Amino acid sequence: MKDNPLHFSWSINWRWVIMLSVAVMPGVLTSLITGKLMWLIASFLAVCGAIPYSASHNSRLFTLFNSLLVCIVAYILHWLLSISWQYFLMATVCLAFAVGILDNGHANFRVLSSWIIIGCVYGSIKLGEYPLSLTDLTYIIGLACTGTGIVLVLPLNHPSVNVRLTLVPLKDKQFLFNFKYIIPSLLAILAWHYFRLEEPEWIIWSALSVTYPEISDVILKFKQRAIAGSAGVACGLIAGLIIPHSLIVTYLCFIFICLSLKMFNDYFPGYLLRSFLAVLYAANHGSWQIAVSRISDVIIGGIIGVVSAYLFHFIYCKYILES
DSSP, X not given: OTTOTTOOOOOBOHHHHHHHHXXXXXXXXXXXXXXXXXXXXXXXXXXXXXXXBTTTBOOHHHHHHHHHHHHHHHHHHHHHHHXXXXXXXXXXXXXXXXXXXXXXXXXXXXXXXXXXXXXXXXXXXXXXXXXXXXXXXXXXXXXXXXXXXXXHTSOOOOOXXXXXXXXOOTTSGGGGGGGTTHHHHHHHHHHHHHHTOSOHHHHHHHHHHTOOSSHHHHHHHHHHHHHHHHHHHHHHHHHHHHSOOOHHHHHHHHHHHHHHTTSBSSHHHHHHHHHHHHHHHHHXXXXXXXXXXXXXXXXXXXXXXXXXXXXXXXXXXXXXXXO
């Protein structure tokens, strides 16, 4: 049943619901007060900083540092992208290598490494949608760190995570897995640039999301994202035609998109809900082209991830195991 993408439950993890609801609040409230959706970026960055806490580690100080780091790197990537897509490509590849080292050091660090690169890349592209001043950037960083910080003082029982990062030696055959995120990052950005694809953040996110050491896990994740994404987008398109446009819909969609990242114990229902809400969010702004293209971006990104995984394993088996 492990290989069946439709084998899942709808059970909810209420601890994560509380944590992520609190994390998004500073950005959401600021957005509601000012009437500017720009501040929702802070909420997303806060979520990226908070998710690794209790999933990869239990350090409150490191959680705050990680939240700040994600914000700063996201802005640096945004700045590089505004200069040249080649600079953005090189910086993202370097980031992919860094999180690959972290991921390879211990399996528990996969959550941390994933949300560092997703937060940085996705956040950088979203920052490019608004004319930002230095004051705006400071507020975004402050709101993101505030959201993450409030999560840390919640009186919740978190699972204990006691792991230590171990760098894989150069001579070890597993050293090659430090590079596993580089190929999907490189191919996703090249595909976005040369084919002029919409929503590049979704392509990159999808490519990285199906990157696993085992091919069977890669295929399973791709099937889950393809099925859940297709169903979610289809339902979102229908709902977008029925539900009247409203700011309330916009904010509810955004909040529950953030909650869907961890609110379910299984991956499939979370991605199904996220795909539905992402399309409804876009449709609520009249962006039907973006809503329709989102599913193709997810599938293209997933295909890139699968191709990258097969290519990586070919290199690993041919040149490492045979040597």
